[in-house]
Amino acid sequence: MDQRTAEYLQQFGLADLFPAHVREEMFLATYARGERLFSQADDAQTLYLLVAGKLKISLLSPEGKRLILAFKSSFDIVGDVEYVRDCPFINTVEAVTDIVVIGISYDVLRKHMADNAAWLQFLLHTITEKFETKTRAMNFNLLYTVDVRVASYLLSMTPTQQMLESTSLIDMADLIGTSYRHLNRVLQQFQQAGWIVKKRGKITLLDRDALLEQAGQNIYE
Known part of the structure; x- marks a missing residue:
């Protein structure tokens, strides 16, 4: 794990959440404005921690229309629902600004974090927020x-x-x-x-x- 990754984990209070051997498996990646991290239905194998910049999350409806669900700024996490459900990516995620993410493979998380109570509590909190956000976004398109x-x-x-x-x-x-x-x-x-x-x-x-x-x-x- 490089110094920048360590600094980002420390900045957002995540250094103690992941054991040292798990932190060593993390990698840092950057995406330019307008670049996609992944598209809806892509194979999901990596969880991303957004540590700098802003993302746009959108969904393709059954009618073929793309709808905005949310904009997310650091800190946030993407790929958590897919990690739990073991399914392809549910939404399309792209960079609104230049962004920095920390990636970690699902395989590493399942091998080393599956029984970690603090990690499971963290996932529960973030996933609950995701479903609240999706509900609000759908309502906004009707109410506003x-x-x-x-x-x-x-x-x-x-x-x-x-x-x-x-x-x-x-x-x-x-x-x-x-x-x-x-x-x-x-x-x-x-x-x-x-x-x-x-x-x-x-x-x-x-x-x-x-x-x-x-x-x-x-x-x-």
């Missing part, structure tokens, strides 16, 4: 108006910059659960209000405060 969801999406996708690049409005509409036409109308309203500029496939945020007020709360966080 499209303009609120659009404002939240724009803010969540640009945590460290003002421009959303190479945006497909069709993909964006699917992710927030609306039609392309409705999304385009809302973006035009935001542009007329002076909150954004939409040009050549890019959306530039001009007034984050106004978008925050529109969102009320950042519902995808």
